Amino acid sequence: MGAFLNEPVDLGDLVDPGEIPTLADVDFVPLHPNHLLVSLIGSGIAAAVVLVGGIAGAVLAPMRWIPIAIAGVLLALILLTAVLSVIEVRHIAYRARQHDISFRKGVLTREVETLPYVRVQHVRIARGPIQRWFGLATLSINSAGPDLHIPGLGVEDARRLEAYLTERAGDLSDDPAGDGFSTPADDWATPPSTPSPQHPVAPESAVPGPPAQPPVAAEAPSPGPPVRRSVLPEPPSSGSDPQRPAAPEVADRWSTTQPPASTWNENDPPDGPPPR
Amino acid sequence: MSQESELGAALGRLSSPQRQSPLAVVFLAGRMLRRLGLAQLALVGVAVSTQARNLGGVAAVLPLIALAFAGIGYVAWLRYTFAVVDGELRVTKGVLSEERLSIPLDRIQSVSIRQPLVQRVLGLVSLSVDTAGTAVTELEIHAVTRRVADDLALVARNSSERRSGSTAVARDATSSGGQAPGTHRGLGRSPGAGPGSLVGSAPGPGTSLDAGPGPGHETGAGDTLELEHRTRAVEGFSEETLIRHRPERLVRTAISRVPLAGLALLAPLFAGADEVAGVIGIDPSDLDQPTVPDWQIVALLVVAPFVLVALGVGLNVGRELFTNWDLTVVSSPKGLRRSAGLTSRTSTSSSVARIQQYSTAQNLLERRFGLRRLGMQTVGGGGSMSIPGCDSADTQVIEQLLFGERPLVLDQTTSSAEVFRSVRNAVPLVVIVVAVGWYSLGWQAVLGLLVLVLRWLKERREVSLRRWGTNGESIAVSDTFVTTRVQRSLLHKTNTAAVRQSRFERRRGLATVEVSAAGTSIVIGMIPLADAQRIRDLALFAAETDARPWM
16 A cells, blocks of 8 residues: 655645636626615615504504604614615626626625536526516526525526527536536637527637627617537427317416517516616 | 336326316415415404404405405416436426426435325325425426326436436446445454554555546446445445444544533523422421531532532433444445444434545544544434544545545645634624623723633634645545544535635635535635635536546
8 A cells, every 4th residue: 555645735836827717806796776775775665564553653653752762762673774785786696607697796795606507406586576567577597506686687698598598508517517518728728508598608718719709788779598418308389289189378487489478578568667 | 017117108198288187276375375375364364354344345355355366276287297308307397487496306305295285175286396406395286197106206206217327337436446435345453453553455446537437338327227326335245344343442433522511401490490399398488598608509510510510421421322332333335334223223324426525523522532523414404413523534434435545634724814804793792782781880891802802812823723635536524623624525425516706805815615415514714715616617627537436
C-alpha cells in the first residue's frame, strides 16, 4: 500500500481561474418598471386594511389605545416596507446566462442567488390580481434545494424565461456539457443549441464566446418559445389513433400555435393598462 | 399493443389540455373551505347564530354560502387544466390569481394514483405528482378517469427510465476518465486486513472538473446497451465490507459519549422517587429530617455524582451494544449499506450519489479515544446515515469513497470581525435584562454583564478555530468549540449558490457564501468578498459541467 499523502494544495493550481466564468462581472437586468408600483399598491392595500381594522377596533374596543397602538406599529412596519421597496428597486435585478439564472435582491442585506439550469425541477408562473392588472408575473424556479422567486417580470419576459429554462433544463440534464462531446471549457463558449429567446441571456464573461446579446425590451416581439427537445417519442396525429377519445373542449392556454381565449396568450395585451 | 405505441397513444391523449371530472368541483370547493379554515368558519357560524335574533334568517343564508363556494369551486375547476406538451406536464389553475406550472417529465419523482371511496363509487381516481422541488405535492388532480391517470404515469415512468439510462452511461463515461465517487471498486478494506490497511489499486485522482466525457458517450444510450452495462456492473462487483465494529469498539464508543445522555433515561426514576420510596417502605417525609450524621451526607454528595456518571456510562454501553451490535458498513453496486442491531437488526442503504453532505463530529472524549461520528445526509425523508465510533482508518475509507483521493486542506480562516458582531448583537438584550434586574433585584444584576464577556471568549475561540477550504471538487468547513464538527459537500451537487452581504460585512469588504445541495447547505460567513464570489463561481462551474449523478 502506498503511503497516504495529504500535502497542502493551492486552490489556484487546481482550476485555471480564467476557465471559470465569473458572475461578478455580469450586468444584471432590472425588473419591469411596474414592479415598484405593484409593491406600493400592495403596501397601500395592507395599510388600508390595517387602518380600517384600527378604526373599527378603536370604536368597538373598551380600551381604545390598544388597537390604535397595534395599528400604529403595523402601519409603521408597512411604511418601512414601502420605503425599502423604493430603495431596493434600484438594486433588484436578474440575469439569465447560458447555464444558470441569478437574482439579486435586498437592501440591508444584499444577496445574489444563482440556480443552475441542470438543477431545475419545475418552473411556476404566478400572477396575482394586481400583477395581472399591470401585466406582471412572478417566476418561481424550484430545485431540490432552495428555490428562486423572481417577482415583477413582464408577462412576456416570464413566459420566454420559463420556456428557455425548461428547454435548457431538459437539454443540460441529459448532457451537462452542453453538446455531449465537447469539453466543459468548450461548452462555456458554445451558445445554446436552440436559438436563444429574446430575454436577456448573458454569455459567460470570462470565456471568449459569442457576442453578448443586448437586453431586449419587454415589449419586443417574441419569435415564440424555443422548442424543447423532448426525450419522448412524438405523439401520433390525433386522427391516427382510433383509441383516442375526442379531445375535450378546453381552451389551450399554453400553446402559441393554437391561440385560445386566454390571458396567457403571447399575443394578448396585458390585462391592465400598458406598461409605463 | 407494443410499449412504444402505447406510449405514443398516451401522449396523444394527453397532448391537448383537459380538465378533471366535474366531480372535482366538490373537492376544489372543499379544499378552499379547508384553506379558509373550517374551525374558524364554524366559530363564526356559532357566534353569528348565538347573536342573531332571527335564526331562520341565518339558516336561509347558509344555502347561499354553499352556493357561493360551489360557484368558486366551479370556476376553479374550469380554470384547472393540464396537458403534456414538449416533454413537460403543464398545469394552469387559479381563480383570482393565475398560476401555471411546468414540470419536465424527467423530473417527476413519483406519480401516485389513489381511489378513495367517493372516487371508487364513480369509477374515478385521484392523482398526485411529486418532484424533488418541494416538500409538498406539486400537483394534485382530484378526480380523473383511470385511463388519464395511467397515461400520465406511463409517460412519466418512460421519461424517467430514459433519463436514468442516459445518466447510467454518463456515469460510466465519467468513471472511465477518473475515479468518480460512484465507482468505489477496490477502495474497501479486505476482510482480513488490519485497521487502516487499504487494499486494491486505488484509481487515479478524483474526477477533475475539466475531465470531459469519456468514450462511454460514443456508445449511445440505447436500452439494450444500458442493460448490458448494468449487468456487467453487478456481476463484476462483489460487496466489500468497509467498516465493522467489534464489541470492544462499541464499548469505547459508548464511553466516549457524554454520560449525561444516558442519565436522561433515569429521569422517570427521579420523577417517581416518592412512589419508589413508598414501595420499599420509606416514608418520604422522614427524609426532611435526616438522622444520619453530616459526614455521611457529605460523602454521599461526593460519591453520588460518580455513581450517576457510572450509571450513565453503563446505560450508554448497554444502548450502544443493543443498537449498534455488529455495526457493518458495506459497499455494494447500489451504494452504501449500514446494518446493526442485537435483537432487531436495522439496515439502511443509500446510493453514493444520493448522499448530499458528509459530516464528522468529535467531542473531547472522542478525541481522546481517536474516534469520530460520521454522518451522511441523503436526499429524501431518510435523513442521515450515522456511523458512530469510527477511527481515522474508517474515516479515510468513507472519505475516499465519497470524495476520491484528492486531498482537501482546511487552511482558510474567517474574519475576526465576527467576534465583535456577535457580542454587539447581544448587547441590547443583555443591557435590558440587567436594567430590569437592577430595578427588581439590586446592583448585583450588573454581574449579568459577565454574559457578554463569556460570549466574547466563546466567539473568539470559535472564530480562531473555524476553518474552511476547497479543493475544486468539494468544499468543507469545520467549527470547534467543545465538539469539532466538519461539514463537507461535493461542489457538483450544488443546487443553488448565494453570496450575501449584510451592511456590517459590506463595510469591511466581507461576505457570506452559501452552497446548497438537496436539503443541505454549507454556509461560510465573514470571508473576503472575492473568496465568496470565487467559491460561488466554482460551485456553479462544477454543477454545470460535471456529468456525475448528483442525486
